Amino acid sequence: MDNLPDRPNPHAHLRASDSDRDKVVEVLRDALMTGRLTQDEHGERLEQTLQARTLGELEPITQDLALPGQAFRPAAAAQPSTGVVPIEEPANPEDSFDTVVGIFGGGERKGRWRVKRRTNALCVFGGYDLDMRDAIFEGREVTVYAFAVFGGVDITVPEGVEVRTQGVGIFGGFAGRGSKEPDPTAPVVVLKGLALFGGVSAQTAKPKKH
Template identity: 50%
Template sequence: MENRPSPRDSQLSHLRASDSNREQIAAVLGEAMSTGQLSHEEYSERLDKLYQAKTVGELQLLTHDLQVDQRPAAANLITPATSSEPDNVIAVFGGTERKGRWRVRRLTRAFAMFGGMRFDLSDAEFEAKEVEIKVTAIFGGAEIVVPEGMEVRSKGVGIFGGFDVHGSANPDPSAPVLVVKGLALFGGVSGKPRR
């Protein structure tokens, strides 16, 4: 029986790879070398590619021809959440921040009133190919930091405020897409790629 990525795998291939994903694949490659499926040279080559990979699909290609028991678990590195409930983030007379390794749901509703919030998507895992953050900022603000290569579609409105969200100048077609909607009333919503 051939080891081929399943249709479900291909649905996840566009998602950004995390350090945890890379560690899992590194373990699979190590086992493949110990069982004689990979020579030391092949193992080194794949390990180099592992740390250059940006998406789950690129990681899956490194193990698709290996017969390793852990491969099915490693191939499904990121699974869509079973719940489609939106994520609600609120900052009233205060602040909140999302950063590090966190899951960006299909829809995030953000409300800032006399407060501020910051979303750093640099190391985030995305629930879908296209995610949406809907921001309402009233006398408050929100800042969004996106990874290099991510496409951003800004559909917000600023009234006595600003709504200025930008993605990468050269988006990666395999990267997730971020849609930012909402309203900035006497407030501001800004976003730009991390340099």
């Protein structure tokens, strides 16, 4: 009985949701914190997670990190965030969504605001500043979809936060720079989108002195 081959997952063909990918990200972060993955291995598997489209593509990523059939229950997610950057999981992750707009004008978010799991930032002939230094993150990984057309989106993240840039600049700039040594307990900010005759940038800043 023990030598029987594993049964194929009947749900492998189903599309993976953001929540499914978040669970895998938490498992990988827990494995990094406990030394089961190196920094390079963690980065490689995180990239695979972000690119996964089905449950079948997600499953092998953590196959050697959890017992077969065991639900995702990483130690870091089972406890309140104790890191320098506060993380508070929302009651309903599907509702963790926000949109900011700067058209022929400007706007900003700063202070003690909540960074949703997904934020759309649209700037046309205008600009928007997202200052996350004192913010509360609603996920261990948050995504900002930034679209700047003859405008700009500037993001400031706390020290220790990793920034992953996956956007494109056309006659403009699209760049992100997180901490050189990311804190494994801190969130990851994924920056996607397009800068057309404009600019999108993310940079790390030390916490404000009060």
